[in-house]
Amino acid sequence: MEFSLPVSLGVLLAVIVVGVAGLVGGDMMPLRTTLMMVAPSMAVFGLLAFGLGVKHGEFRTA
Known part of the structure; x- marks a missing residue:
């Protein structure tokens, strides 16, 4: 499953x-x-x- 920035921020907003x-x-x-x-x-x-989390994900993929 791929998340774009708008989808990810939308999910974060929904949780809040x-x-x-x-x-x-x-x-x-x-x-x-x-x-x-x-x-x-x-x-x-x-x-x-x-x-x-985004920065950690970028680190893990590098």
Whole structure:
């Protein structure tokens, strides 16, 4: 299975949206806290992990 950059980032965004929706739907914490603190941190961590994963994949193929 081959992933292009837009497909991979779309999957990452979908995972983040599902995670935030689960927290909001589960009423784990106030909505404001979820949207102002949790969602951005999930996005930053996801992008960092994505970037490291891409670089590691490039290293493994070289």
